[in-house]
Amino acid sequence: MIETPYLLFLGDAPDSLAAKVAQGIKDWRPQNAVGQFRMEGCKADMRLPDMTLEEARAAGAKTLVIGVANRGGIISAAWKKVLVQALEEGFDLASGLHNLLRDELDLVAVAQATGRQLHDVRVPSVQYPIANGVKRTGKRCLAVGTDCSVGKMYTALCMDREMKARGLKSSFRATGQTGILITGDGVPLDAVIADFMAGSVEWLTPDNDADHWDMIEGQGSLFHVSYSGVTMALIHGGQPDALVVCHEPTREHMRGLPGYKLPSLELVRDIALELAKVANPACQVIGYAINTQHMSEEDAQAYLADVEKRLGLPATDPYRYGADKLVDALAAI
């Protein structure tokens, strides 16, 4: 569990795209971000107050979150200087970088001397159990997709936001690095050892109030040959009551797999549901989340109308048009 609120470290980000993690925190948990820390030459701006480390501590920030992808995969000397100072000022550090904080001996030494925590959210810090398949109380909704990176995290976050806006009980459950940094907690599922994947998802979504919904961030796709095992573990460990099928209509082939066509929505619906029923016979597909970011307003509306007509369930782009339809469908379960 990472202590909030955060100071978002943008470093010397070459552009806003490099600051995807910081953007996610700003968009989804603005209350978690008291300000941003930018170095000379930084081209990203979250439109948060620029703060020194001292100012951010005074404003209550507990953790410096590296909100930017590093160049060349290494923590530069310029970054390191700020990170060491932050530990000395009393910040914990949190990072989703491949270059782990714990592999930097100087950071480890300073963290030990100052009693601060280094959070590498890319690697698990918990010994997860093997899944036992026992039915849990509370409700769970899982986003599954035709492909990787089609909007499963955004769909779960949009639904969680809409649930909370309606005064309903909901928790977004992060299963990837960005999601974990946004919420301060979760399971880095792609880094979990095979035998414990489904168990880690059970651990993440424990017994809860009967009217509480976990909105579980999906990963990969049953139809993506590199990562389908991770998706499978989510479907069984998550024990979902509801599935939302996510899709990006302009994608020409599976991400990173030229020659692999995307499956139809119908096929994903049928196979995911059949497998989900193993863990929860009452599971239903409740709607479709279509990522229309590369489509005109007209094309997007036409596509959504076609999906609704063809598949007989609500379809929307929850980021563009809101998650009302999907949350309405959940309420009907």
Next chain:
Amino acid sequence: MIETPYLLFLGDAPDSLAAKVAQGIKDWRPQNAVGQFRMEGCKADMRLPDMTLEEARAAGAKTLVIGVANRGGIISAAWKKVLVQALEEGFDLASGLHNLLRDELDLVAVAQATGRQLHDVRVPSVQYPIANGVKRTGKRCLAVGTDCSVGKMYTALCMDREMKARGLKSSFRATGQTGILITGDGVPLDAVIADFMAGSVEWLTPDNDADHWDMIEGQGSLFHVSYSGVTMALIHGGQPDALVVCHEPTREHMRGLPGYKLPSLELVRDIALELAKVANPACQVIGYAINTQHMSEEDAQAYLADVEKRLGLPATDPYRYGADKLVDALAAI
């Protein structure tokens, strides 16, 4: 890669069941076992020559394989004495125990001093790639199951033996601890990190001669909620041309999951095939391997006849009646 041949260490095995690994080596790779080493009180017997460490070295043994499950999950002082002597006599050590050899500081010290290897086959020793889904040359057959421990390893081993008996090109590809110790090589799939599972299976079954078959050991089941992710990775990483569906008809619930009924053969056939076609559109289900060990001769024959009639494909117990039918079916692809 573990150096063969082996001396099989049976320790103080309380019974033959505890020596499952040794039995597997004796049954499937007898040429890999020059003899057995038994301590006082050992109740297991592989009907191999009893040898001292010295005699086994003289007979050509390169590796002492721990062929027995240890009591209480720890390497006892009595075992340790033999293991240290074995290193000093020039043996490598290989083990599938949960208690890793590498976690025993004295063994590590002696291995370093003597230049010998410690093989813990329960943990991966390779940095596996992420699966790329690129079509590979050669053919692959994967055993999938209705449940865990229904005979997937034995099916693959039986088929491999029959292929070799016919002079056909075949390799058994181990994906679990016992299989790895039997063959000296493989991937401990349940211990691989999620993102690399499918890639490890691609790595295990590389390009090969057009008429060569990999007989891939299956793991878990798409319908076993604890381990289905591992099975999924095998189906996609393995790119199988042929699937054999394995089943144990007397099982009352999924292994370790009271309340979970086994899926029908039809459902496993349909779902596994649909998912296998993602990686290899030409994949076919070629037959059924039924584990009849708990059935009378009459019941077994009746069950097999019923499966053949109902499902229209060859069905046999390959361990009890031979793998001819299944290998015939492969040859027809």
